[in-house]
Structure formats: structure tokens, C-alpha cells
Amino acid sequence: MQEHRKVLLRQVSFAVMLAAALFSVAAGGLLAWVESQGKVAALVNAPEIAKLHEQLRKQPKDEALKQQIRALDHQLRHDTFRRLNLSHGAARALLFGGLVLFLLGAHGYLVFRPRPAPQHHPRPAHHDEEMHMRQTTALAVVAMLAIIVAFVALLTRHPAQLPAPPAPAPAAGGGQTAAALPPFPTPEEIQKNWPSFRGPDGSGVAKGASLPLSFDAKTGANVRWKTPIPLPGMSSPIIWGGSVFLTGADESSNCVYRFDADTGQLLWSALLKVPGGARPAPAKVADDTSLAAPTAVSDGRRVYALFPNGEIAAFDFAGKQVWARNIGPLENNYGFAASLALHQDRLLIQIDRGVVEDNLSKLVALDAVTGKDLWQKPRPVAGSWSSPILITVEGKPQLLTSAAPLLCAYNPLDGAELWRVNCLESDVAPSPIFAAGMIIAVAPNTSIFGVKPGDTKITWKLENNVPDATSPVSDGVNFYIVDSEGMVMCADLQTGQTKWQHEIDDRFYASPTLVGDKLLLVSRKGHAYMLKPGDKFEQIGKGELGEECNASPAPLGSRLYVRCKDHLFCVEAKESK
Amino acid sequence: MIAAQINQRFPPPQFTETGHQLPHLTAPPPRLGALDWLDMGVLLACLALATWLVLRRRQRRELMLLGLFSLLYFGFWRNGCVCAIGSIQNITQALFDSSYALPLTVLVFGVLPLAFALVVGRVFCAAVCPHGAFQDLMLLKPVTLPVWLEHGLRLLAYVYLGLAVVFAATGGGYIICRFDPFVQIFRLTGSLTMILTGVIFLLMSIFIGRPYCRFLCPYGVLLGLAGSVSRWRARITPDKCTLCRRCQNECPFNAINKATPRTLQIDPTPEDKRRLVIRCALLPTVIVAGLWLGGLSGDSLAKAHHTVALAERIHLEDAGAVTGATDASNGFRAEGTPPEKLFAEAHALVHRYVLAGRLCGAWVGLIVGLKLIVLAWRPRRPEFETDAVRCVACARCFEHCPQEHKRRQQKAEINGVLAS
Numbered sequence: 002m003q004e005h006r007k008v009l010l011r012q013v014s015f016a017v018m019l020a021a022a023l024f025s026v027a028a029g030g031l032l033a034w035v036e037s038q039g040k041v042a043a044l045v046n047a048p049e050i051a052k053l054h055e056q057l058r059k060q061p062k063d064e065a066l067k068q069q070i071r072a073l074d075h076q077l078r079h080d081t082f083r084r085l086n087l088s089h090g091a092a093r094a095l096l097f098g099g100l101v102l103f104l105l106g107a108h109g110y111l112v113f114r115p116r117p118a119p120q121h122h123p124r125p126a127h128h129d130e131e132m133h134m135r136q137t138t139a140l141a142v143v144a145m146l147a148i149i150v151a152f153v154a155l156l157t158r159h160p161a162q163l164p165a166p167p168a169p170a171p172a173a174g175g176g177q178t179a180a181a182l183p184p185f186p187t188p189e190e191i192q193k194n195w196p197s198f199r200g201p202d203g204s205g206v207a208k209g210a211s212l213p214l215s216f217d218a219k220t221g222a223n224v225r226w227k228t229p230i231p232l233p234g235m236s237s238p239i240i241w242g243g244s245v246f247l248t249g250a251d252e253s254s255n256c257v258y259r260f261d262a263d264t265g266q267l268l269w270s271a272l273l274k275v276p277g278g279a280r281p282a283p284a285k286v287a288d289d290t291s292l293a294a295p296t297a298v299s300d301g302r303r304v305y306a307l308f309p310n311g312e313i314a315a316f317d318f319a320g321k322q323v324w325a326r327n328i329g330p331l332e333n334n335y336g337f338a339a340s341l342a343l344h345q346d347r348l349l350i351q352i353d354r355g356v357v358e359d360n361l362s363k364l365v366a367l368d369a370v371t372g373k374d375l376w377q378k379p380r381p382v383a384g385s386w387s388s389p390i391l392i393t394v395e396g397k398p399q400l401l402t403s404a405a406p407l408l409c410a411y412n413p414l415d416g417a418e419l420w421r422v423n424c425l426e427s428d429v430a431p432s433p434i435f436a437a438g439m440i441i442a443v444a445p446n447t448s449i450f451g452v453k454p455g456d457t458k459i460t461w462k463l464e465n466n467v468p469d470a471t472s473p474v475s476d477g478v479n480f481y482i483v484d485s486e487g488m489v490m491c492a493d494l495q496t497g498q499t500k501w502q503h504e505i506d507d508r509f510y511a512s513p514t515l516v517g518d519k520l521l522l523v524s525r526k527g528h529a530y531m532l533k534p535g536d537k538f539e540q541i542g543k544g545e546l547g548e549e550c551n552a553s554p555a556p557l558g559s560r561l562y563v564r565c566k567d568h569l570f571c572v573e574a575k576e577s578k
Numbered sequence: 579m580i581a582a583q584i585n586q587r588f589p590p591p592q593f594t595e596t597g598h599q600l601p602h603l604t605a606p607p608p609r610l611g612a613l614d615w616l617d618m619g620v621l622l623a624c625l626a627l628a629t630w631l632v633l634r635r636r637q638r639r640e641l642m643l644l645g646l647f648s649l650l651y652f653g654f655w656r657n658g659c660v661c662a663i664g665s666i667q668n669i670t671q672a673l674f675d676s677s678y679a680l681p682l683t684v685l686v687f688g689v690l691p692l693a694f695a696l697v698v699g700r701v702f703c704a705a706v707c708p709h710g711a712f713q714d715l716m717l718l719k720p721v722t723l724p725v726w727l728e729h730g731l732r733l734l735a736y737v738y739l740g741l742a743v744v745f746a747a748t749g750g751g752y753i754i755c756r757f758d759p760f761v762q763i764f765r766l767t768g769s770l771t772m773i774l775t776g777v778i779f780l781l782m783s784i785f786i787g788r789p790y791c792r793f794l795c796p797y798g799v800l801l802g803l804a805g806s807v808s809r810w811r812a813r814i815t816p817d818k819c820t821l822c823r824r825c826q827n828e829c830p831f832n833a834i835n836k837a838t839p840r841t842l843q844i845d846p847t848p849e850d851k852r853r854l855v856i857r858c859a860l861l862p863t864v865i866v867a868g869l870w871l872g873g874l875s876g877d878s879l880a881k882a883h884h885t886v887a888l889a890e891r892i893h894l895e896d897a898g899a900v901t902g903a904t905d906a907s908n909g910f911r912a913e914g915t916p917p918e919k920l921f922a923e924a925h926a927l928v929h930r931y932v933l934a935g936r937l938c939g940a941w942v943g944l945i946v947g948l949k950l951i952v953l954a955w956r957p958r959r960p961e962f963e964t965d966a967v968r969c970v971a972c973a974r975c976f977e978h979c980p981q982e983h984k985r986r987q988q989k990a991e992i993n994g995v996l997a998s
């Protein structure tokens with residue numbers, strides 16, 4: 002009888018377990034189905050809602066659309082929370098079913114399991130066995146440590162991708178940070194900085210920048226800071242993030258400096274050293290050119306600097322030299338002065354030397370990451386001192402160069418020549434500019450040309466007040482030039498018609514710069530003239546740097562950075578601090 | 579008051595036109611002050627009762643009943659919150675973030691079990707922790723893991739503790755709570771992944787005693803360290819051990835250390851001494867290696883912080899490396915804060931993570947180094963004894979100890995005599 006009851010109990014138990022198992026499977030299936038329908042958080046990103054929101058942005062006053070959004074939002078929420086309730090119910094049912102299954106299973110196991118036979122007590126482990134076990138355990142601990150190390154190694158392959166820090170990073174980490182970034186900056190990122198000679202597009206225009214109408218380095222009025230520059234040079238400052246970079250050189254060393262843009266503090270000074278090679282002899286340069294005339298360039302990952310003796314190098318933002326090499330010789334009359342250009346990860350160098358027949362001129366592209374040659378293109382031009390600029394024509398990049406006799410554009414990716422105009426002559430030092438579809442190129446002391454990109458002939462030609470060293474600047478309507486003797490001229494950009502000219506009793510090597518709504522001219526004596534751009538001459542302000550100044554200024558935001566003979570200045574309206 | 583707090587934390591959307599009814603919250607609501615005190619009182623009472631049951635009553639069945647109560651009260655009734663395991667993070671955050679006010683309840687839940695462990699061992703694990711009780715109640719067919727595997731896997735708990743402290747100290751979040759396998763089951767809601775993880779742990783618990791407690795629980799690490807200096811922790815028998823080995827066979831947690839009989843207690847050999855010296859010398863190397871590796875991982879760990887994640891997203895969007903925008907990036911741009919400020923904050927946080935990662939690596943290195951040194955020793959144990967760190971005072975060994983049976987029989991006889 003008791004055996005019969007036991008069998009009956011087992012059968013009932015089994016039947017209930019089976020029912021509980023089926024119930025659990027059904028509840029689990031329901032839970033999985035509900036889960037597959039999406040999460041509550043997905044409400045926010047529902048494509049229907051997003052689409053309607055997009056429409057609402059275009060038609061913000063459409064009441065019917067608003068009602069439609071509300072109704073759809075309500076419907077989505079209703080559906081989602083219904084699913085959530087269903088999910089809760091299914092979870093409870095699954096728990097209940099699982100509990101019944103487990104309790105009956107546990108009961109069945111404990112009641113009906115075969116009883117174990119009594120065990121003999123094994124003897125205690127031999128001592129050597131114990132030690133052997135402990136050493137095996139030690140090996141297991143080491144193995145687990147190895148697994149953890151492997152996991153850490155995998156983890157370090159995906160570091161946080163952030164822009165280079167504004168403050169100096171530890172030397173060991175600088176390179177890693179650059180490596181973690183996308184290989185080159187976006188055009189938007191470039192536009193936010195002043196990464197090269199005369200700014201992002203080499204035009205000397207800082208549209209969003211501002212400048213106080215007066216400043217005086219002697220009294221400190223509207224001068225944020227002033228910092229000594231260790232070595233001389235005529236290169237211009239460049240700015241990336243919160244840092245200002247500058248080059249300086251003397252007969253024994255070529256250096257790159259990083260200054261804190263807020264305080265002017267010299268964060269580091271890096272001495273260029275080409276590994277394994279003897280330092281080339283210092284370049285023979287004119288007094289007006291200096292041993293550090295080419296302006297550096299930066300992509301926010303590294304800063305690149307070229308010196309007239311042929312040495313070129315890349316430094317990370319911690320001041321560590323990433324690569325360095327000698328691409329010389331660069332000797333030409335007066336001394337090499339062309340600044341570097343950078344397109345994506347290609348460092349572009351315009352090396353123009355001698356006369357056309359010498360066949361010494363070329364355009365060189367280096368890999369910005371490694372410094373290795375990518376391509377070289379011979380240029381049938383004479384020596385020049387102008388800097389190449391990158392322009393965008395019909396959505397495609399062009400590298401624009403000017404040297405007698407050619408105004409010539411190249412594809413910056415592979416160096417293929419795109420078009421050329423035979424119009425220049427003499428020792429070309431002014432760099433070209435591109436504004437409102439018109440290129441302005443200067444043949445020193447001879448002519449100014451207006452050329453449309455891709456045209457093989459010039460649009461207009463102007464033959465008076467032609468500068469010899471400085472480059473033009475344009476506000477999109479007119480262009481402005483100042484020659485080294487102080488003659489300022491404004492002419493129509495599209496026609497070349499002179500609108501006004503005015504003589505300032507001063508001398509200029511720094512190119513004019515458009516800082517917001519002010520045309521800035523910085524003279525060799527350190528006087529800063531502020532003019533109102535337009536169809537008539539109007540001086541609206543003046544500043545004093547109190548030092549000889551030959552480098553083009555670098556404006557960004559509310560600040561203007563100017564390199565003078567001995568100091569780097571930061572001008573900023575006091576109320577902007 | 580509860581409603582006010584909920585409103586403040588989660589402002590609900592307006593549904594005045596449609597009359598939509600907001601659903602109930604799925605996370606436990608804040609507790610009223612008096613109920614907080616009730617929780618603390620229940621915790622204290624349970625700890626005291628567990629201590630009495632382990633040290634005086636020495637009854638497994640009663641401990642199981644207390645465990646069941648803890649599971650129902652702290653687990654299913656209180657939804658697993660506040661819990662002692664997670665309190666590590668709150669306490670860490672309070673130490674590193676002066677703006678964070680540590681609730682008294684959390685402090686008490688974090689400190690009280692540790693205080694008990696310092697004196698009487700891991701009685702909290704025995705029957706007060708709902709996580710432990712849940713797994714223990716599921717244990718039907720225990721499988722004894724090899725000792726080497728036990729030691730290897732236990733290292734994970736130390737790493738988990740280190741990471742939990744790193745994330746809590748740097749504001750990266752509470753990973754213990756986020757990846758708690760049982761709390762979703764207590765609340766009967768949550769992500770399917772975590773519920774399934776909990777179910778897998780429970781299924782494992784049928785065969786492997788308390789897998790979460792032994793191989794992952796970060797609070798268990800602290801309780802074990804505190805328990806190692808406890809004077810009155812659970813002993814297999816208060817009388818003379820007969821070296822029958824039953825306790826070791828019955829312990830499902832590998833928490834009984836073998837006896838080394840007097841005949842086998844030999845002095846350390848030259849090989850033993852050499853091994854010990856090498857491992858002692860290795861300790862600083864392992865710590866420095868951990869320091870270095872931890873520092874390397876800091877950059878990646880920092881991505882767990884919402885500020886770093888947002889800065890990375892903004893940067894990648896600006897760089898054109900990703901398409902579209904997230905709610906966070908849209909919100910940030912609408913706010914008008916300069917990205918540079920965000921990037922500067924992110925860089926500062928990355929720096930903190932690198933520092934914290936180094937400390938975490940050094941901590942793991944220290945544990946590994948010390949483990950290797952301990953394993954180089956030749957043990958001298960006259961009796962089988964509970965491991966001060968690993969024993970969770972479950973009382974299973976009592977039930978199978980012949981000396982304990984004898985003691986109980988004598989006690990029953992004495993009681994019978996006294997009663998008559």
C-alpha cells in the first residue's frame with residue numbers, strides 16, 4: 002500500500018513538474034518575445050517620431066503636426082508600457098513556474114535518490130602531494146593572471162578618442178594620444194584654429210575674430226601677455242587648441258616652441274635633431290629673411306617645422322620629436338622662406354630654387370606621420386619665397402603655388418598638375434590668395450593679377466602699387482595690399498579697379514590681415530594700424546607693440562598673437578578676459 | 579514625500595491632453611526615514627541571530643530558515659536595495675567626492691557586516707545576505723571543484739573589487755549594481771540579459787556552491803579579509819578533531835583546510851626556502867607590473883564615464899568619424915558649452931582613471947604576489963579547520979562532524995537528566 006502511494010506520489014510529482022516546465026517555457030517565450038519588441042528607451046529614438054520632429058523643425062507653427070506628434074507619442078508609450086506590463090507578468094510567471102519545478106525536482110531528488118554507500122575515510126594526503134597541489138594552485142593563479150593581462154591588453158586597444166589635450170601631456174603619452182585620434186583633422190576642426198601661415202586657408206582672414214581698437218605693449222593696455230622668444234626668426238605664430246607654436250633658430254640650433262595661449266608660458270622648447278646625421282651647415286640667408294622664416298603647420302596631432310638649412314621635423318604636443326630628416330639643400334637667394342602646407346596626412350613643401358633652366362624647383366609631399374617621401378613633382382619655375390595655399394574649387398582641393406613664371410595648381414593628393422597660367426615674373430615673395438572665386442597673384446613690383454581657377458588666361462591685371470614682399474587680403478568684395486614702403490591700396494576683387502590708395506609713413510613686411518571687421522596692418526616699427534574695410538580709406542584704431550615686427554599676425558577669437566623681434570605678444574580687449 | 583522625491587529625480591512628461599496614466603516605477607522607491615531604521619534594525623537582528631546560530635546553536639536547519647527570511651526580506655521585499663555588496667561603491671564615492679552625501683543606511687549596511695566579520699567571521703554570508711542565501715538554497719548536488727581552479731577563479735573577485743572601487747571613485751558608475759545577477763530577479767524586471775545571467779548563476783548554484791559569492795563577490799573579499807583576523811569564528815568542532823575528513827568532503831565551498839598529521843610535519847626543505855625567497859622577491863615586481871598595466875588600461879576604462887563618452891562622441895562627430903548624432907551630443911550642442919571645456923574635463927577624467935587604474939593594477943599585483951607567497955609555505959595544521967577567508971559559516975561541516983554528533987548527544991542526555 003505504502004509502495005503504491007509512493008508510486009502515485011512520484012507520478013503526480015512528475016506530472017506537475019511537466020506542467021510547470023511547459024508553463025515556464027511558455028512564460029520564457031513570452032518574455033523573450035516582449036524583449037525582442039524593443040526597449041522602453043527606444044521610444045525616444047522612434048523613427049516615426051524623429052521624422053515628425055524633423056518636419057516640425059521646418060514648420061514650427063504647424064498645430065496639426067504637433068497634435069499628430071502628441072497622438073503618436075501617446076500611442077507609442079501606450080504600446081511600450083503595455084509590453085512592459087506583459088514583461089512583468091511573464092517574469093513573475095516564469096519565476097513561479099521555475100520555483101515549482103525546482104521545489105518538486107529538489108523534493109524528488111532528495112526523496113528518491115539512491116543512498117550513497119558509506120565511504121571509507123581516505124588517509125590524509127602525503128606531504129609531497131600537498132606541496133604538489135599548492136604548486137599547481139600557484140600555477141593556476143599565474144594562469145588566471147595571464148588571462149587578466151590578456152584582457153587588459155585587449156582593453157587598451159580601444160582607448161578613449163579625444164582631441165589632443167590643451168595642456169602639456171606626459172612625454173610618454175603624447176604619441177599615444179595622437180595615435181588614438183583620427184589620422185587627420187576635419188575641415189571644421191581646421192577652421193576653428195589658425196594652423197598655418199596666414200590661417201586655415203592661407204588668406205589672412207579671421208572672420209569671427211575681434212580686436213580692440215587700441216592697445217599698447219608699453220602700458221599693457223589691452224595686452225594680455227608678452228613672452229620672450231628664446232631664438233630669433235621671422236616665422237609667424239600658429240595656434241591649435243590652447244597653444245601657440247613658433248619656430249626660432251640660430252647658427253647652432255633649430256627650435257620649436259609651444260606657449261600656453263592663456264598665459265604665454267613657454268610650455269616646452271624642442272630642439273630639432275636629425276637622428277644619425279651630422280647637422281647641415283647653417284643656411285646663408287639675408288638679414289631680412291632669418292634662419293627661421295618658414296612658418297610651422299599643425300594638424301592637432303603634431304606640429305611640423307621646416308628650417309632653411311633643410312631640416313624638417315614633426316613633434317607631438319608633448320614636445321617629443323616624432324620624426325626628423327634633412328630634405329635639403331634649400332639654398333636660394335635671400336634664404337628659403339616658403340611655409341609648409343598640410344592636406345590630410347600630406348605635408349606639402351614648395352621648394353623653388355635658382356632659375357628655370359636649373360631645374361632645381363620641385364613640389365614635395367611627405368607622409369605627415371612618418372616623414373617619408375610620398376611624391377615629388379619637378380616645377381619649371383625660378384626661385385620663390387611665397388607659400389603655397391590650399392583652396393577648394395568645386396568641392397575639390399587644389400594646392401596653389403606662385404613662382405615666376407607660373408601660377409600653378411596641383412592636386413595635393415598625388416601632385417598632378419591641374420592648371421597653370423603663365424603670368425608671373427621676378428622674385429615672387431607674396432603668396433596668392435583665393436576669395437569669392439577669384440585668385441589674386443602678385444608679380445613683385447610689376448603686376449597684380451586676377452585669375453579664375455582653371456582659366457588659362459588672366460581676368461584682369463593691375464600695375465600700380467604692387468607690393469614686393471607682402472601678400473594681399475580680401476573681404477570678398479575688395480582686396481587690400483600694402484607694400485613695404487607703406488602704400489595701402491584697395492581695389493575691386495572682380496575687376497581689379499582701384500578704389501582708393503593711401504600712404505602710411507611706415508614700412509611693412511607683415512602681410513595685411515582681416516580681423517573680424519578690421520583690416521590690420523602691422524608695421525616693421527611695431528605700429529598696428531586698424532582700417533575699416535570698404536570703398537574708402539578710414540583708419541579706426543591704432544596699437545603699439547613697441548618692437549620691430551616682420552611676421553604676419555595670427556588672430557583667433559578675441560585674441561591676436563604677434564611675433565616681434567624679441568617677444569611674442571597676445572593682444573586682447575581687457576573686458577574679453 | 580516619496581512622490582516628491584520621485585518627481586524631483588524623474589520629472590514625468592506632461593500628458594494633460596491625452597490623460598495617459600504614468601506606470602509604476604520599476605526601481606524601488608526611496609524609503610521613509612522610519613523604514614530605513616527598520617531595515618537597519620532587521621540587519622542588526624539578523625546578524626546577531628546568525629552569530630548565535632553559528633557559534634552557539636550550530637544548527638544548519640535554523641540557519642537555512644534565517645537565510646530564507648533574508649532572501650524574502652532583503653531580496654524580494656526590499657528588491658535587493660540597499661545591499662551591503664553595493665555599499666562599497668557608495669562609501670568609495672563618499673571618500674572621493676565631497677559633494678556626495680552618504681546615506682546612513684548605506685553606511686550601516688556597509689560597515690555592520692564587516693564589524694561582525696572582524697569579531698565572529700562571515701556570519702553575514704551564512705544567512706543574512708540574500709544573494710548568498712538564494713544560491714545556498716539552490717545547492718542540491720554539490721560538485722567539489724579542484725583547489726587550483728578554486729584559487730584561480732577567486733582572483734576574479736579581487737579584480738572586480740578593484741574595478742568597482744575605480745569606477746565609484748571616478749564617477750564612472752556602480753558596476754556592482756549594474757551587473758548584479760540577482761537584483762533583477764528580486765525586482766522581477768530588468769534587462770533580459772541580466773535576468774538570464776541571474777538564472778544561469780542559479781542553475782550553476784545547483785551544482786557549484788555559491789558561484790557568485792566565491793568567484794565574484796567583491797564584498798566577500800572584504801569580509802574574508804576581515805574574517806581572517808576574527809577570534810571567534812565558526813570552528814568545525816570545539817572538541818578534538820579525529821581527522822575523519824568528513825567535514826572536508828561535505829564542504830561544498832572548498833573552505834576546509836586539510837590537517838597535516840604530526841608524522842608529516844617536517845621542517846621546510848632547502849627547496850621550500852628557495853621558493854619562498856624567490857616569491858618574496860617577486861612581490862614588488864608583480865606590484866610594479868600591475869601598476870604599469872593598470873595605468874595602460876585607464877584610458878579605456880575612462881570611456882565608462884559619461885563625460886568622457888560624450889567628449890569622445892562629440893569629437894568623433896566633429897571629425898566625421900561617425901554619422902548622425904545621439905541625444906547626448908544633441909543636448910550638449912544645444913546647451914552651447916564650448917567643446918574645449920568638455921574635452922578639458924574629459925582629459926582630466928582620463929588622467930584620474932589612469933591613476934585609479936594604476937592603483938587597481940597594484941592591488942591585483944599585491945594579491946597575486948601574496949597568494950604565491952602563501953602557496954610557497956609548507957602548512958602545519960594539527961587538525962582540519964575552516965579557512966578563515968573562504969568559510970561562509972554555512973554550518974554544513976557541523977552536521978557531519980562525529981565529534982559534533984557526540985557533543986549533541988551528550989547535551990541531549992544532560993538536558994534529559996536536568997529535565998527529569
